[in-house]
Amino acid sequence: MQNGEQKEEIKFEEALKKLEEIVDVIERGELSLEETIEKFEEGIRLCKICKRKLEEAEMKIEELKDEI
Amino acid sequence: MLKRKIFTVSEISSHIKEIIEKEELTNIWIEGEISNFRQAIGHYYFDLKDEKAVIKCVMFSPSLPFTPKNGMKVIVKGDIRVYERKGYYQIYVKDIKVGGVGELFIRFLELKEKLEKEGLFDEKHKKSLPKIPSTIGVVTSPNGAAIRDIQNVISRRFPVRILLAPVRVQGEGAAEEVARAIKILNMRNDVDLIIVARGGGSWEDLWAFNEEKVARAIFESKLPIITAIGHETDYTIADFVADRRAPTPSAAAELAVPERAKIEEGIEELARRMEAAMRRRIDEGVARMERLLKRKTFMYPFELIYDKIAEYEKVAERLVKAGEERVKRLRQHLAMLERSIEAMSPYKVLERGYSICFRVKDNKIFSSVDDADVGDEIRVVVKDGEAICRMESKRKK
Incomplete structure (x- = not known):
């Protein structure tokens, strides 16, 4: 699952953008059924990532340590 | 007029x-x-x-x-x-x-004109804000109301990481600190948006944000910058150069992050759309398959063969019938021939008492006195046998 873990490093905004693209592609209906299913699965995965990231989001406040 | x-x-x-x-x-x-x-x-x-x-x-x-x-x-x-x-x-x-601000004000106008001419305020340089930043760098005083307001709004709307770059926001050296903080935040790779903020104050209090250093730092920033300096009515040079100007620090925070609930709704909507599209795609596939299955080949797979067999049988039957017919006819024909041959047979007349004579030497019919001479042998066929006779004499009529 190393690959999966790496993929989860994706930024929220990036994941959301990818998800939007996938939805567009599936809606256009030009892909083969296999490709559609593949995309669908990726979409579901991205949905989960986005939701998890949203749930996990919490405000942290840190202070810049560099000398200003 | x-x-x-x-x-x-x-x-x-x-x-x-x-x-x-x-x-x-x-x-x-x-x-x-x-x-x-x-x-x-x-x-x-x-x-x-x-x-x-x-x-x-x-x-x-x-x-x-x-x-x-x-x-x-x-x-x-x-x-x-x-x-x-x-x-x-x-x-x-x-x-x-x-x-007392007269002089400062003239400096403000002069710098504004100069930077405007240079194109620092041009719309084409304005960067768009990230939809959802992962870390917001905030350049402001660590003790001011601005950072508290920003924190409040962000925790309420969409909690993200805030990296505070603590600076003095007024007085000697403030402009340098603000400019430097912007540069430092730009050198990091975890920040994707900067808010430069300061609460309300007098015209002199806000002066740091009218300094060229700050304007240049904002202009050179690769990260998008939102400024929120002073009150709603205050405009500083920094505001003109920034990618977005917010009337207050709270408003800047609102510009910086979306509402979490809205984003969640957006994701739900995407998921719904995706599922609907997937369902359509599958239904389409199923419908296509069903259409195919309804075709004769799949519905009645042996029908074609049955047809062929039936066709063949019909032909065979016809063939047999035709053959039988032919044989029957031939037989009838033959019987008829037999009958006529029998009827025509010369031997039939023998029954009625006639006889037939042949020359013995060549078995030719003897039907004229010229056909044989005296002394020739003649075979006489009668109804129940034959007799060989020798001609004694002949006489022509």
């Missing part, structure tokens, strides 16, 4: 109003001294004067951090308008900057 007609007072007043109330006389800055100041029902009325002239001023519902007094040297911002009912023009004041 004016000479040809007699005007009413209202007509000419309205004409004067049109002449005076032009674009070039709106939002202008005028320096002078306040005199004759009075307040009535929440509005300010005063005269603005210098050595040679005086203009009446009115300021409706003023929101100033100070109360003007007679003798104060100020710069007012406003529009020149005609007050027809009283027959004079006056300044409708929108803002007042207190004396």
Whole structure:
């Protein structure tokens, strides 16, 4: 699952953008059924990532340590 | 045109109003001294004067951090308008900057003009804000209200990481610190948006944000910057260079992050759309398959073979029938031939007492006296046998 873990490093905004693209592609209906299913699965995965990231989001406040 | 007609007072007043109330006389800055100041029902009325002239001023519902007094040297911002009912023009004041700022104000205008000419304010340089930043760098005082306001709004709307770059926001060295903080945040790779903020204050208090260093740092920033400096009515050079200007630090935070609930809804909507599209795709596939399955080949897979067999059997049957028929006919024909042959047989006549004679030497029919000579052997066939006879004599008729 190393690959999966790496993929989860994706930024929220990036994941959301990818998800939007996938939805567009599936809606256009030009892909083969296999490709559609593949995309669908990726979409579901991205949905989960986005939701998890949203749930996990919490405000942290840190202070810049560099000398200003 | 004016000479040809007699005007009413209202007509000419309205004409004067049109002449005076032009674009070039709106939002202008005028320096002078306040005199004759009075307040009535929440509005300010005063005269603005210098050595040679005086203009009446009115300021409706003023929101100033100070109360003007007679003798104060100020710069007012406003529009020149005609007050027809009283027959004079006056300044409708929108803002007042207190004396001593005259020099600073000129510096502000000069720098603004210079940077504007250089294109630092151009719309084409404005960067778009990330939809959802993962870390927001905030350049402000660690003790001010600005950081607290930003924190509140962000935790309520969409909690993200805030990286505070603590700086002094006024006084000696403030501009340098702000500029440097912007540069440092730009060197990191975890920040994707910067808010430069400062709470309200006097014109002098906000001065750091009118310094060229800060303007340049904002312009050179690769990260998008939202400024929120002073009150809603305050505009600093930093605001002009920034990618977005917010009226307050809270408003800056609102610009910086979306509402989490809205984003969640958006994701739900995407998921719904995706599922619907997937379902459509599958239904489409199923429908196609069903259409295929309904075709004869799949519905009645042996029908084609049955057809062929039936066809073959029909042919075979016809063949057999035709053969039988032919044989039958041949038989009938044969029987008929037999009958006619029998009927025609010369031997039939023997039954009735006739005989047939043949020459023995060559078995030819003997039917004329010329056919044989005396002494020749003749075979005489009768109904139940034959006899060999020798001719004794012959006589022709």
